[in-house]
Amino acid sequence: MIKIKLCEPHIHRNETTFRPFMVAYEIFKDVGIEFTMSDDYDYAFVGQASIIDKKKPLQESIDKGLEFVSKITGDYIIVDGQDATTLIGTIDVFRESNATLFLKNSYLKDFDLYKKGWANGRMYWGEGNYSVPDIDELKPKMKLTGCNWLSTMNPQWFNNFSEKKYDVSCMFGYPSKQVVYEHNLCQTYYYDLHRRNLLKIISDKYSFVGLDNGQKVSMDEYFKRMSESKIVMSPFGFGEMNPRDVQSAMLGSVLIEPDMSYILSKPFVYENDETYIAVNYDWSDLEEKIDYVLSDYENIRDRLVQNFRRKFVEIYDTKNLVLHFYNVLKGLDDVE
Template sequence: MKTLKILDWPEKRFYGESHPFHRWKNEFLAHGLKVEFYTNHLDKRLADADYLLLHSRYFASGWQHLQTRNTQNEAELIAYLQKMNTRTGRLIWFDAADSSGSSDFPIISYVDVFLKKQALKDKKYYTNANQGRNLRFWLDLLPKNAKTVFEPCPANQLQKIKTGWNIGFNDYRFFGYKMSRLSNYLSYKVYPLRFSTVVKKRSLDLTFRGTIHPDRGEIKGISDQRNYILALFTQLQLQIASGCNVSKSRYWKELRNSKIGLSPFGWGEICYRDFETFISGALLVKPLMNHLETFPNLYQENETYIPVSWDLIDLEEKLDHLITYYKAHQEIAAYGQEIYRKAIYDAESFVQQIEQGIGKI
């Protein structure tokens, strides 16, 4: 029996990215892997792990946050990684950043595996050959002074980048105030995730909750797709649920009552809204996703979602077409929901994905 010890992100340890490891601990045991969880990097019990997985956002108050990163906390983190690399079998960095890009390459040479939630298919983009490129691949056409530039990955470290798992495996069951603490312990057999049937009366044409965010001057950036959508709404003659944030219960009610769920890129390509749309039985419309690899890979063009261009120039036309011929596209919503449902109940595939990612022998 080998051990996989996870240094988790304390703030999201109940229903976040470590949730499937809690949920499927017994399945991991059946594969000869005992999973343990920790929230203190100085815990001495971390030292004897066969596999030690470090959630990058554990370090969000220091090095992992670009606004607080400095030479001192980088040196401290590197010293910690060097120490743990001598005391564990394999040291795994889980880059939990929202996008397929990464700002964590300065530490890649100090770990054995660099897991990402979603990675570019063309990993050469990460290397020195692309010095000065944008952290967010889809924004790379911006003027140089508007980019969030990342430190490239050394070419001899590129093989360490592996695809882990994305936020589709988070817990999307509805929990009331403070009840989310039950997330990792409440069986899905006792409290299952409630999917809405696709074919039912839906009085809203589409749902997208959000507000206009200013980007730097006139430069298009992270908020551009969201801002474009909200501006477009003022011109559409549709039944739309939009505006500021609402309660979770109201949000779910709106989405379950909508024909379409819009999910633009933001800090990253993959959004909670993607999976909430599948759960709600709405038709997912989002920018083209064929540049990345992720797990579970639910993004099959015109089969599980409707793709639009990154500049959204075709969005209005597609929305008009989808609403006009909504019934003809319900099978896409149904298939997206079907493969998502299968993925989040497939413990065996998840365990195998992790074994492959961490290099379990």
């Protein structure tokens, strides 16, 4: 039995990172892998919340992360469960650490893109100062976790679709209620600009429902408004994947969001014009895509929603995560 200790599993972002593994706890045991809190372990899982502090300047965050891993006496694996392809903070700790592996939910398919400078490593936010010039040297120890943000969900599929009163649902936070900084870089500008530009296009032509000045509503009201919309818009935030993506299929609405084809993740449910409708990040083709969906709504809705549901159930089976991680461990020299 290979024992894996979960470090600080109750910290919020670590909890969501480790959750898919804990859901499959018994299945993992069946293949000889046990997750534990004990100090009797073969490898430790170090979640991103233990080694990065986004409220600090980047170098201070890195130093804090290195101090944390320096106290681990055995072998350990860094697990970055963030819902974004950026490597900022976590890969910097990995680079200077003795970690056995670096696991992450999502990467850029083209690793060469990490050599370019992006705003806090988020390619979709445009040019910036963060890059990973030595990605080729680090890549051999970088693997996928085998799960992602959507793995934390257990959707209930509704078959009696609500009457669709609105063309579009914009049930997302905007404007931001506070300015958010990550390693001294303001995130709010990028976050709000993307959503503001979307709403400008929607409000001029289509009937839509959203939040009043970004004020949250109850979950019942949130789902009601979304279920009454033909299309659910899912703009990017601090990451690309969002629970809203699955909720659109739950409620029988068409999902439209920026093109996801540049992402490497497993499982991966996003297939343009099969499970969702991809648009350009700058929304330059949004009207064209909305008009396409509305032109034959019921047929397009039925096809995309059913495809999304079928594919999600198939690829998000916990047995797939167990098999993937088993093979990751099997590739280590000291694991037989």
